Structures are given as C-alpha cells and as structure tokens.
Amino acid sequence: MDTNVIITFLACVIVLVIFGKILVLPLKTMLKIIFNSVLGAALIYIINLIGASFSFHIGLNIITAIVIGILGLPGAVLLVFLKIIIG
Numbered sequence: 001m002d003t004n005v006i007i008t009f010l011a012c013v014i015v016l017v018i019f020g021k022i023l024v025l026p027l028k029t030m031l032k033i034i035f036n037s038v039l040g041a042a043l044i045y046i047i048n049l050i051g052a053s054f055s056f057h058i059g060l061n062i063i064t065a066i067v068i069g070i071l072g073l074p075g076a077v078l079l080v081f082l083k084i085i086i087g
Helices: 003-054 062-071 073-086
Strands: none
Touching: 003 062, 003 073, 062 073
C-alpha cells in the first residue's frame, strides 16, 4: 500500500471518530431529558391522583414535564410549591 493511502485512511477514521463524539453527546443528553420528561409526566399524574382528594391539580403539559425532566424530583417539588403559592 502507498503511504498516502494509509495516511488518508487514518485521517478519515479520525474525522469519523470526532464527528461521532460530537453527535453522540447531544443525543445522549436529549434521550436523557426525554426519558426524564416521561418519568416526570408519570410523577405529575401520581401527584394529581393523590391531590384529587384535596382539590389539588398540576396541569400535565409539555412545559411541566420538561421542568421535571430537567430538574428531576426538585422540579416536582418546585411545581408543587408554585401551585400552592400561585393558587
């Protein structure tokens, strides 16, 4: 094999590895946020089931699910406190 072919092949592999790293990290982050948002929606549903006997309801929408998805359990506590304070 010619040395130019080997150098070109190695350069292509390095570029593919770099692009792979760049594209995989945001994908992992987005999948984590989506997974946590789904869990957040389930948590809001459970809060609404328990709060139904106290006339307490948090709206289940994309914003509240993402807040819990990003912040986790503190996000759920934040939404409950906001609902109590705002009414």
